[in-house]
Amino acid sequence: MADKKLMKGNEALAEGALRAGCRFFAGYPITPQNEVPEYMSWRLPQVGGAFVQAESEVSAINMIYGAAATGVRCMTSSSSPGISLKQEGISYCAGADLPLLIGNVMRGGPGLGNIAGAQGDYWQATRGGGHGDYRVFVMAPNGVNEMANFPNKCFEVAYKYRIPSMILADGIIGQMMEPVEFNTPEVDTKSLKEPDWALGISKGRGKRIVKSYDLREGYLEKMVLARVERYKQIEQNEVLYEERQLEDADIAIVAYGTSARVASAAIKIAREKGVRAGLFRPITLWPFPKVRLAELSKRVKKFVAVEMSLGQLVEDVQLSINGKAEVYLHAKPGASVITAEEVAKTLEKIAKKEAKEYAAVK
Amino acid sequence: MYQGIRISGFGGQGVISAGVLLAQAGMMEGREVSFFPAYGAEMRGGTANCSVVVASDEVSTPIVSDPDTAIVLNEPSLAKFEPMVKPGGLLIVNSSLINTKAKRTDIKVLYVPCNEVAGELGNAKVMNMVALGAFAATTGAMSVDAIAGALPKVYKKLKPEVIDLNIKALRRGAQFKAG
Structure with a gap:
């Protein structure tokens, strides 16, 4: 009992991501997910991370494309119309095999819809709202406690298989408060190994390129098929x-x-x-x-x-x-x-x- | 045990604070709890409301559409929430600001002059605590002590004397227990 804390869903999602090692967040305000960036804006600097309020949702997803390419655990979040804006970026992240976390606190749609909780983005989340053959690992929390604890699993899967991950919640779960218990220890980001594809200072190692394209004949097919093999493994191992x-x-x-x-x-x-x-x-x-x-x-x-x-x-x-x-x-x-x-x-x-x-x- | 609560009043009357406090107190008493604010296009001076559930089993929906208890702190809230109270439920009316009488005869109605009582205690801001005290004493859904104990957990920056004033308001409110 003593470990339980009363938290709002959106704040639990932010704290959960941070405890799972997230050190960069870029986002743009939209109801009903505003507490996620708000929380990150004061909390990330406390742990040596960085927060950016981007000029748009499109910028935010591309900022985390960049951050993820360096191997930093990073996140963006939005609500339905904002997630639509991010779709091009999500497709690029999937094409570049980048592990990252996207939070979608769904609201009524289509279009501007309303700000109440809804589940109308199921197809978008599971089929891919962007172009091309790709998948996103999608987890659906049923309350605040799972909002707090799912980011850890999302980053784990995202890094293991190099795939963007998403937490698909809704306005009710985002706005409500419930008792929370964090069930995994906080990730020590210093102990995380630098991935062998991450960009940074090369120090004599060979060059690395993170990109979502290959214009040489036959090469794109190989790249996509290698990714599909990982999708098959996810379907084998990560169903919950x-x-x-x-x-x-x-x-x-x-x-x-x-x-x-x-x-x-x-x-x-x-x-x-x-x-x-x-x-x-x-x-x-x-x-x-x-x-x-x-x-x-x-x-x-x-x-x-x-x-x-x-x-x-x-x-x-x-x-x-x-x-x-x-x-x-x-x-x-x-x-x-x-x-x-x-x-x-x-x-x-x-x-x-x-x-x-x-x-x-x- | 299940208690669904709706609290409503002007923005600034401490509607949201009171709801969070009840949820925290319920959690500290070992209950399953949820809190859900109305988060529409709320504005200063407009009407705010929230839902709280305190239960022995897991909470299905946090939105309370037929409350066991409605606490209404201003006139528009009475009109909106009186019809929603479950038959046999409780309606707590802030009689300092609400002149209208409740129409329902199948529910318990408790009139509490929250603003006057808070004023007598020296700070009008604690009027929401007067209402919560009356709620705890009447329903027995949680103890006044539990709500008092939750105060420093929810409001970490409150000075001890302000906490004490809130507790006084809770205890004073508890004297308005409905039979």
Whole structure:
């Protein structure tokens, strides 16, 4: 108990990144993630790091492209419209195999949308909003404690496989306060080995180049295929998910982040009414836990994606299950709040086979 | 045990501070807690509000749409939050600034002259603590001591005499316990 601290989601994300060794942050203000740069602006100088409020989101992502190329753990963060602006840069970072952390505290969209929490950037985060064949390692925290603890995993994976990483949260998780416990020791940045690709003072070693292009014939293909090999390893080794009450479940909710919290409460209500429901929560959105979902579909015959977006997550559920079970969708777009009661009603209807309107394929 | 709380009032009345304090106190009492501020286009002098959950089980959503307790510190907040209180719930009304009476008969309504009481104690700023004292005493969701103990954790820069004044306001508020 004594170690627990009441923190705001955005501040926990910033402190978590800092404790994970982040020493450079560049960003531009946007609600509801403003506490991330605000926190970094006073906290980074305390640990010998640097903070830059960039003139735009585009500058910020390119500043961390530069910082990451020197092997420094670095981060930028924004919210939906700002993350759209960063997409070109994210594609370049992926093309240059740069490890870094991007925070997206999602708000309502499309366009300027509104500033409430939403999950409409699922496709953008998991499919790549920028151009080219690339992936980003994406983690979805379900609360403030995971905001605090996921940056460590993101940097670990980012450096191991040389891939940009992202924490995909939403305005509710960013703005709320909850108890936090940091479950890993603070990274001592002096103990981190300089990566063998990092730019800096060469001191007689051979030259190093960080770039996202190769114009020689056939070389780009090689570069991309080598990267895809690493993607395969990530899909093998780095999938994370949580299961609750699935042992006897007839219906499984698939949900992440804030939706997964609401889903847990809905399951409790539904079980009191005799509906055996459980929760499958993807923690990594890419790599998506498709193998485990496929396994589950041998036993659980009904799945319902619950999301604060208009049917984005449900597509990954369908791809994983591949027709082996019924797939339903409970969607609430435009940053409106999903309640446990309405999800519980959906579960009851599906259990009673009265839920045609929720079928993912109509 | 579950207690969903909504606190609302003018910006500057300590609505957000009171919410954070309740969450901290609940956490120190070993409860699961969450705090969520309304973070729309808030402005100085406008109405601010926040949600707090204190529970024995994990908190699903931090946004409290049907509060067990609503604490309303100004007139517009009464109109907005009175209809949302759960049947059988509690509505604490700052009668110093709110002349209107609550209409609901299926909830407990407690009128507390927060500003007057704070004024008597010598500092109008502690009016939010008067409301929290009444809340703790009436609901028993947490103790006045827990809220008092949370004060120096949340407000590390407050001078001891200011902390003491806040605690006095909490205890004075607790005397407005509703039956």
